[in-house]
Amino acid sequence: MLVLATVALLGALLSAALPLVQIDAEQSRGLVVRFLAHWARRRPRDRTAQLDEQRFKSAVEYAAFGLLAGSGLASLVAGCVTLLAGQTRVDQLPLGLPWLAWHLRLDPLAGFFLGVIGLGVFAVALYGPGYVRSFRHSGHSFATLGFCTGVFVAGMELVVLADDAFLFMIAWELMSVASYALVAFQHEHAANRRASFLYLLMAVVGAIALILAYGIVAAFASAHSFTFDALRAAPLSPTWASIAFALALIGFGMKAGLVPLHAWLPEAHPVAPSHVSALMSGVMLKVAVYGFLRFVFDILGEIQWQWGATTLLLGTVSAVLGALYAFQQNNLKRLLAYSSIENIGIVFMGFGLSMIFFAKGHGELAAIGLIAALYHVLNHAMFKTLLFLQAGTILHQTHESSLERLGGLIKRLPRTSFIMLVGCIAISGLPPLNGFVSEWLTFQTALQASALDSGILRSFVPVAAALLAFTGAVTAAAFVKAYGIGFLGAPRSRHAAHAGEPLHRGMFAGPALLAALCVLLGVLPGQVIAALGPISRTLLGNDLASAYANGWLWLTPVSSRVASYSAPLVLLACALAAWVSFRLLRTPKLAPVRDRPRWDCGFGGLDARMQYTSTAFSQPLRRVFSPLYEIDERATREDRGHALLTPAALDFELRIGDRSWRHGYLPLAHGVEGAARQIGRIQTGNIRTYIAYSFFTLLALLAMVSA
Amino acid sequence: MNWLTSIVETALFILLAPLFAGWVKWVKCLLQNRRPPPLVQPYRDLAKLFRKRPMIADTASWIFEAAPFVVFVTAVFAAGIVPFAIAHLPTAKVADLIVLVGFFALGRFFLTLAGLDLGTAFGGMGSSREMMIASLAEPAMLMAVFTLAMSAATTNLSQAIDWVLQTGLVLRPSFVFALAGLMLVGIAETGRIPVDNPATHLELTMVHEAMVLEYSGRYLALIEWANQIKLMLYGVLIANIFLPWGIAESLTPRDLALGFASIIGKLAVLGIALPISETLFAKMRVFRYQEFLGFAYLLSLLGMLSHVILEVN
Incomplete structure (x- = not known):
């Protein structure tokens, strides 16, 4: 091989x-x-x-x-x-x-x-x-x-x-x-x-x-x-x-x-050509995860629980901030890039949990955490590649990257939109697709915190899990926004209104393959976990045989008493219920009347600009979590005499920056610059000074040699 | 046999849900000195809606038509996995508490998409607010669920109920906090006062109603019904997790009768408590939701911490 x-x-x-x-x-x-x-x-x-x-x-x-x-x-x-x-x-x-x-x-x-x-x-x-x-x-x-x-x-x-x-x-x-x-x-x-x-x-x-x-x-x-x-x-x-x-x-x-x-990631990933963005977000980040696993679990070996706690903390912070920032983005590819930070955070949460359990001597629980993280690696590779490719299709067909200038694409690009919807559901961690399985496993790992002997870890781990739940909800909000603003509603620009499906078949084949895998990985978790077994056996000495011990229908990571999930049955039940309710309600006599206008409160003339915008959609959480964002919001209006209701000009500007820039990177950059300036002082540009430097260095070396 | 029982029980759950909604409305009317509608009014409303021809706006896509079905199916599925009158059912194994929360999220995902589908300001506003409430309520809900799951060492609902029954009536501080947290979350998630008002159609205040404003006919009926199921689901969850006594542990007629009688009695009490609180409190401003839900999260967190500190060992 x-x-x-x-x-x-x-x-x-x-x-x-x-x-x-x-x-x-x-x-x-x-x-x-x-x-x-x-x-x-x-x-x-x-x-x-x-x-x-x-x-x-x-x-x-x-x-x-x-x-x-x-x-x-x-x-x-x-x-x-x-x-x-x-x-x-x-x-x-x-x-x-x-x-x-x-x-x-x-x-x-x-x-x-x-x-x-x-x-x-x-x-x-x-x-x-x-x-x-x-x-x-x-x-x-x-x-x-x-x-x-x-x-x-x-x-x-x-x-x-x-x-x-x-x-x-x-x-x-x-x-x-x-x-x-x-x-x-x-x-x-x-x-x-x-x-x-x-x-x-x-x-x-x-x-x-x-x-x-x-x-x-x-x-x-x-x-x-x-x-x-x-x-x-x-x-x-x-x-x-x-x-x-x-x-x-x-x-x-x-x-x-x-x-x-993370500061480079949301800058660099969106500006590469889309298929490269897909590779960078979907695949390259996984290579970094591989390096971490190889170095920490394999080469260092003797894991200390403090490492696990650090990893869990950083993972949680990444997941929460990644999701919150993703929600505020209006550029589709930038939103996806921030969501990659969030997903990497979830992966590292799994690693952190695994390391804590492993260091504390709970090999089986460590195996659940590791497998949850690896499962998420696989899932993220599938849906993030899919989403970046679809974002590329949108960019290719409309030449627009901002959600504020998209809309109504579900009618213009039905196939692309459907594949995108699968990706959005998967990344939001909703059952019965794959994103849910790995998050569920991470939750199950966290819930075993009672096994730990330290009270602080025992309370910290469930709080991290609750933050993971928060992350999941915000991610769902971000992708409702991405899909709802970008693909539903009325087109917000001429480009979006006249876009069509791409002509090249490969532009469907690649994403469709990934979408199919998203469904498959969600419905057959037992097989995937069985396949991941050898990894945790070599790294931790434990695999997760109990997870699929009750047959292929059931996923029982700890035991069937503690928790069980049967994705195939869930899918079957939902399909059955949907089919029954659909058949019962399909009465031709009551076929819907289709071509009615929307409710416009009786004023008439609804147009695309009256829709909710991407900025507006994320405003509530922006306001609730304003301390976490660097918000620069400016609204100016020019009044026309006394006509207060019809101003001459309205201008609204909103910039959402990353807090880490002002409080982390910029001070660091200034520090480096300042240090360079200080060091630069020894460069006088005068040859005698340099000869003096050489002379004294020589003296010092001689003194060291003779000593 | 067991599977059949659980299907019958689920069907019963779904059929009783409008009655519970009618009961809540009835009590609320009495408390507010209004003449109550008959208890079966929700059934009549549903029947009327099912018989009407729905109207669909010209800007709608297939999401708009699919969403009511997804919302309804997720609610039915959730009703299927929550033990109603019988503690041990095979369906509880199919999906645990976390899957239940996931299913609520799936239904919400489609409903909010449907709100954005037509491109009206109302729908977008409702969706946006709904997502804010969900983001804040979901961690609080899971935190309460985790408290329970860590105490009982299981996320399987039947097993958790079993554990509570076996350990007997003990006053656990963690459960008191978790119960309070879960109640607040339930109020927020089912769109009741003080978070949302199911009776209002005033633009500035509505959340859920804004999303479903464009629905009519059977689509609206499905959404309304799903909502009633969800309301009863929270009631059953609270009743069966925290006070499971009376629930049928075997399928003997006596146990079954006792099980149904006890859950109906508990729901009736909850159906009085909810309108009382709805009558006592006024609806909040949108940007005070975070305080309400933050409080719910805090309660759940206290529950978790008191479990970790006081109850382990």
Whole structure:
């Protein structure tokens, strides 16, 4: 299976290389690129050059995405087989440093994440060809886009396969840099340049934290080896282990978007091309989650409950703030990005609970928490990829990204709207779809808090669970807003009124596949948990066999007395009840009268501007939770003499900022600038000063050597 | 056999729900010195609505027509999993308390979407406010549920009732707080005074009525009926979790008769308490909801803390 995974890697790299042929041979300087371009250009150019040009571009796009789809499929198969068989394969590649070959390893944990990456990449590759076509007219080169996408995917796959810290960091940086380039793809907008710079900066800081974390563990390892096997065996003192944990939490948390390290995420994810946003939110965040799991559960091993409490706290804060901020966004992709922060928060809540229980010696309960979190990872990969792809379709068809300029799309784009609705229900954590199952499992884990011996933890854990309930309700509100304002009602702009379904079939196939999986993962939780068993067995020594012990119909994480849920029966009962009530009420004599106007209070002339807006919809919670937002609200009116009811001009401006900017990032940035200025003072620009510096340094060194 | 019993019980629950709503209205009228409508008035209203031809606005999409069915089905399903007169039913295993809260959320999701579907200001306003109430009420409700679940070490309703019956009548501070919290949540979630007024159609105050303003005929009937089921559901939850005595533990005729008599008696008492509080209090401003629901959350939290501190071990 490792061979298949390597094939997937090669597929991604090939799909990166292929688009380079679109670079004009005359303009390109690189030898390889020139050669590739020449080779590919030999055939076309016979009949009408214009048509051939288009056909050639189209062929390149299809081939690149085809290779990407193949890579995704290969990863999916390799990951699933490894996970289901519960086997581990290791290998070495003759690459890397002279004394450190690249170690590869595919175990159940890596297999699961490889499968998640594979699914996301496959769906995106189906969607991609239809979407990138629009870039042809705007003068963006597919060469850059395709190259970076391929490298990005290859980087993610390699992170999961890496079995030494050196290869891990190379793959990690490959992933970061490629995604940076993708965020900066439409760099003609200043906001995109700013977002990509912020992303790069934070990625670098995160990488430094990771290198330090690996460095600490490697320092204790035998012979200072960097292979994960050596790192696992390293005897760390609890203090050093805690420091390494803190660094890993910063490094991986930054990539995953944990509050307060999330600032880059809502800036960077929305501005990338939509299929890349889907990959970043749906898949890349999971790679960060994988890194955290690998480092904390596997390499560090001896988990302390304080780590769990910290993780749970950060996860809860991320979930609550992510949901509250998501609710206030008017830009659909930005809303989705904030909701990713919320979902990552839920995943980390599961990890935190699992760590607390594991450190306190409750292996079975820790397994529920871990599996709940992994389940949510899988779910989030499905519905967030789906939602970003659908947001991309909306952007592609209407050229509008703000909810305030959408509306009524359910009539113009019925199929897209239906798939979007499935995604919205799933992400809101509503039964009987998949989002609910993982949240239910997280609740069940939290409810076992009575098993803990510390009174503080025992009361903190249920409060976290109640905040998770709050998060769920606010998320539902956010997606009612996204769907209700964006897809229902009357169109709020000309673009929205004249939009149509996309013509490319792949733009349905990818999201539809994900929607089907959302339903399937919601209805058959027992099978999914059984498949996740090997991971918790290798990491925690426990699996969740009790969860599906009562047959495939029942999900009983602890025991059937404590809690049970039967998603298939729930679905069956609901379908039956809906069918019965529908049949009973379908009397042709009482068929509804359809073409009536809406109730307009007798004034007449309802138009699209009189609808509730996105800003208005979220106003109540904005007011209730105003201390958590940075609200800048300005309303100005110009009166026309005494006519108070008909002002000359009304102007309303609302900006909702992230609190962490003013209170965290800006002071930090000023601090760094101030420190740089202080340090800069030693740069006098005078050669004598520098000679003096050299002289005194030399003296100091000599003194140290002679001592 | 057991499954059949629970289906019959669910049907009975659904059929009795309008009666409970009628009872509440009847008591309220008496308390406010008005002449009450007959107890069966809600049935007559429903029957009339079912016989009417519904009207659907030209801007409506399929969501508008699907929403009443989703709302009704979720309410029926919730009624199916809550033990009514019999403690042990197989349906309680299908879905636990958390799923119950999830089902309420699913119904609300579609109802709020339906409010936004036509593109009127009323519907949007109702949806927006409903989502605010839900966001604040759901954590309070789950906190109360968690208190119960942690005490009884189960989220399965039948098992929880069993546990309360077995441990006997003990005054647990956690349960008192949780009961108070759950009552406040129930008032908010079923749209009663002081949070919402089911009798009003004044634009500035309505929440639920604003969302369903455009519905007519059988669609309106389904929504109204679902609402009545939901109201009774909260009553049954409160009665059966906190005071389950009398509930039938076996299917003998004597137990069944006692079970039905006791739940009807408890509901009748709750159906007097609710109108009294509705008569005593005035409706609140919209932006005082958070204080009301924050108080409910605080009560539930106190219940949880007193369970953790006082009752464990």
